[in-house]
Amino acid sequence: MTDAGASGSASPFEPPVIPLSVPPSTPYIPVLTNYREVYYPDRVPIVIDNGATNFRAGFGTDKDPYIVVDNLMSKYRDRKTNTPVLLFGNELVDDATTRSNAKSPFDGDICVNPEGMETAFDWTFIKLGIDDEKVDHTVLMTERIASPLASRAFISELLFEAYDVPSVLYGPDGYFSMYANAPPSSSSMDGVVVSFNTQSTSMWPVLGGEAQMNQAKRIPFGGTQAIDLLLKFVQLKYPSFPTRVTSAQAAWIFQTCCEFTPGSLIEKVRELTDPLKLKQITKIVQFPFVAVAVQQLTEEELERQAEKRREAGRRLQETSARIRLEKLVEKENNLEYYTNLRDWRNREKRSSWLARLEDHGFETEAEFESTIRKLETSITAARRKEAGLEEPPAEEAIPTFPLLDRPDADLTEEELKEKRKQRLMKAGYDARMRARAEKEREGERKRQAEKEEEEERERDLKGWSDKLKREHEAVMDKIKDRKRKQAALSDRKSMAAQQRMRSIANLAADTPTGNKRRKRNQEDMFGADDEDWAIYRKVHGAEEDDDEEEDFARLESIENKLLAYDPGFDISLTFAARESQRSALLNAFRPIPAENNVAASYQLWLNTERIRVPETWFNPSIAGVDCAGVGEVLTGILRSFGEAERDRLIQNIHVTGGPSQLPGLPERLHYELAQSLPFGARLAIRPAKDARLDAWRGMAQFSRTEGLQECLTTREMYNEWGAERMKAWRGGNWTGAVGIDD
Amino acid sequence: MAPKRPTRKTQAFPDTSEGNVEQTEAERLSFLHLPRPFKNPRYTRPQSKKLRSTKQILAAERERERLRRETGTANKEAPTYITIEAAPSLLPQKRYCDITGLEAPYTDPQSKLRYHNKAVYEFIKSLPPGTSHECLAIRGQHSVIR
Known part of the structure; x- marks a missing residue:
């Protein structure tokens, strides 16, 4: 950017410009061809991370999931060819019909859509190349923490009835993410899972590998809400932005520009009152635009x-x-x-x-x-x-009126008529002459005044300009005062408006009261004093309309004089300039781009939004969510444990999930938790190595362990307990778990 | 009157035989027709009216929670989706400017917007009607007129 450098010389700091670049969706996934050779003989477990945004699936022996796609389906009948179409994941083509029919298995935080899940399973098993007459693999799946039983019921039903799987295991993604990041001797896994999900944020402690679900807490604020919030902020900041900001773009902006405040937000924000500091945290997102070619004439x-x-x-x-x-x-x-x-x-x-x-x-x-x-x-x-x-x-020739001097008696009828006419003409002529003389005198006075002023100016420029400036101030004050009065009148409760109502009521009343003078003598003497008529101006409200024009004219003449003669008075001091001036702070917050700068009009300046949006996790009231923030909830969870257990927990505060990848989160959590912990506590915040894939990887890792078998809910159990129930295991939910939640 | 165009005939009988009609991208990617050997052919998804919407699912959860409490047989500690929701904050809430996000010591009595300083106040005064309502809606402080 060459011109950025050029403008850099004018102002000391220019925020970085980031071109908007939403990445294209993942490429087409082919069907696995080596299913029979590699995965079928050992009946390798199938691992599915069923997230609200992303759907990840693959075989447990693989390092990474074979499938990572959006958890979206679209089913419709093509209008033109009348053929039914069913699409899933990244194969949703980018056209209007597909997008408008797109559905997620999730509604908000909960998996509610059996059709969506069935589509997802069908598609997954086709892609994994399964050509047996049933899915003869154990399925490991994530479910929401404290998942409603109805969600689990239809998933279990699908898996056991439609695909005839031998056994399943359900567990919350955060547990598996912690598992993937734990040291190999995972039986003694301690810590608190802080899972930043799409629609919510959940926290629960894990002691000795056992999830303590009775202490679990959920905040109904997640990535989607944060992105929506960012979008709203942007829309309010740029109400007339030339293009529509889509939520996909908002998501990209959220991921690229937002960050957690490492410490207290209010302190950070106090720093940002300095326009320069505000500019320093600004990032500019440049939207694509088509430059209008200006015809350069030779x-x-x-x-x-x-x-x-x-x-x-x-x-x-x-x-x-x-x-x-x-x-x-x-x-x-x-x-x-x-x-x-x-x-x-x-x-x-x-x-x-x-x-x-x-x-x-x-x-x-x-x-x-x-x-x-x-x-x-x-x-x-x-x-x-x-x-x-x-x-x-x-x-004009001086007219003569000869008949006027002669007595009427000497005149004929005709001459008398003529005389009357001449008399009128003389009166008109005299009046004209008087007016002209008056005008000349006025001009003379004006010239005199100007001359005097000029002399005064030459004698004492400073005194002259001071006098004029005082007058300038006075007129400006008057104009402002009038404006204030008018604004006050529009407010029903203001003093001025109430005074006006009282005047109206008084005028309308049969026995006017109020004015002492009128009380004294019973006779209505309205109008005896000229001041009485002022009441109508007051009632009219918009008083002194003509005065306003006069004031503006006066202001202009003063400003012109000052501009012409006082070197200390420049254009920025004029009334118009002062009125249109914006505070430096607002300018740093959101500058108004120059009229002809197309690139600038396609720019979003993000500063406080960058920290304000992630802050919502710690202060949900920013988004109107009446709920304690992550810091407060975590502190509450830790408080419910004894000192020994708490010390074990705080050494592994495991943060995972998409939004946890934003910078500053570990520092912020440390700041929040350290406040309630004794000095020197061994607090350790451990972010997931890969917040996107660690849940799947942990699950795959778990599927390879010896201990898997005893955790599974088998077909027999399903038949006996029904679709809602599952076998209790150390990392799983307690809701509907046989033995815990009977 | 414009002459009638004799194009209806071709539209009434779309040529669906393969090869003749150009497939759209969506049709090419559609997996509806792909074989699903692994699937039980006798299985049909239950079309129950119950448990379709989130509202109904949550209502069922609430009912379960109530029953459990009344019978008192179950483990009281087992949480449900409803009970794990975090409680409202007990900490004093900080006030931030609705326009700039900076600290907001003041509130405009007219629009109820919180603002940082005089300049922001003047900006609020210049806002078109309705905008202040949208600013309040972010905080959930707007009044909904039904």
Whole structure:
């Protein structure tokens, strides 16, 4: 990333950018061909880790499971060809029909779907190449801790009735994971299993290889919930993200970016109040995007475009000039015609002259004269403009009102009318003159003030700018205050809103109360004081609307002055800039990408989310789960044992399951547990070597031991006890175990 | 009116003989037709109405738990799926900002959102309506209107 380096010089630290890369699903698994030679003769046990996310199966003598796939099935009838389709695991093709029909044997934490399990078994036994007429192998299977009996019942029924297996063994995956990680002398296996599952997190102690199921605890929060939580956080942080973030992508982000806080979260978070620290823990996930190619115009093309624009402008000017000229010619023609017409005045009788005028649409001679005058002035103006001269301000000739000075008695009827008219005209003229004089005085005052201000500025720049800044502050305060008032009015319970309601009620009441002055004299004197009318502004709510505009204008003029003359005042100090400024902390939390930066708009900045999501295991209330966290539950389990047993347990806190692979978990567990243990306790957190496969491996390992036979639930037992029951064994569940849970 | 297209004939009788119709990826991978020699041909999955949903399974567990307690014959220590659920926390709960995830000393009385500082408060004020409700829903503190 070359430009990342370039921008690095501007700010001291840029978080790492991680391109999103959700891995493709596992390739197609072929059918095993060596079943008869390798696995059939010894009837090697089949080992199945039936997890809510992943389904792993294989023969017990193998090192790794032959099958590791998603625990999903899809069954539907193809619309086009009308053929039924049944798919399982990684063979679910990525099309809409398949995905919409995808079903898991699990609902949440519990295995509930017999059809899903049957599909899984069918598919597994086909892939393992079993061609005998029954599955003549012992089956070892994981089940949920304290599994509901109904789940076990249908699985047992399937295995014994449909596949005719000789015997089964059920056990929780966490126990086998611990078994895989235990030293070879596993009979004395001690410790606490902490199993991070898809939909829940379970913990139970193991003493001397015996699972202490009476102390088992489950937290209804698992990997799926964490991923959902992360997705929700992301959606709220980026409400208008250009692409939809799928849950598969969220799962990838969870696995790549999240981590447990090694110590207390609240302390960590207090550190992160520093925007720089927040930036340091940020990871940026870059989603794929298609860059919009910006057309780069060459110099030549730009020149051509500009030329085109100029040409168009020229043409427009020419057209308007032509139109102007045409109008001028028309006016000149008119003038000539009217001038010729005027010649008739002296040539004929007055009455016929007036008739002639009327023929041309003029009622009086005066009207005719004024038309000619108007024409003349407009022609001179147009000629001047044509010649490129500025139009001189039309100097209004001082009109005379000769009739006004003569007494009415001397005047004829007609003249009296004329006099009234002249009087009106004089009044109008005088008013115009007064207004003009006032304007000139105003302009003079303004110039004077400006000059004074300039002098003041030159004399004492600092004093001047301080004064202006004070004023700036005051206006800003006023605007803010108004905004606050308006916000308060929208809140029904605020002081301002209540005051307003009281005013309305008071106005509507028959006997207004409240104002002392009005109480004194019974007569309604509303309006006697001009202040009374202010009540309507108050009731209206949005008071001083026009004042607001005025304030903004004032603000702008102050800011312009300051920007022009005060070197200490820059654009960042203006009101608009201050309003749009975001706090540095919010900027570090989620910066707003530049408009034209496409790559940045496809980026997710993850910082507090990275630690906040895994924290939920230790503080489920973050996700609204009303339950104690892993640390508190484990502490409770340890507390129920005596000192000697507890010391044995704490030396092997075994953590397993997908989410346990996130960094920081051992440290965090140590921090949580050490608080309640005596100083110097030999606490050891032991993560599984391979949190994904260790449960299966432990089970395979167990299937190879001598002790397996005595733990199995056989066909005879199934027939006698029914589908729900199983034989009790040291690592297994107590629910439905014969001898413990009768 | 647009002329009718005589394409119905070919769609009404899809050619299902092999080779002619192109198989989709899903059909190619489908294992429905594969032989299952290991399976008991007489076995049919019971179609019982009972025990289909999680709710029913958990109800059955609860019933079993109740019976066991009443008869008092069974080992009291044996846990069930319901009894192993961890109890609510007894520790004081820390408050985190609903927007930034930082420490939240304040709560907005209007939206009930917890927030870190003045800047976040201003951000909350600028949120479009409904968003604050979604933030609360994460914590399960929203009110559901039915």
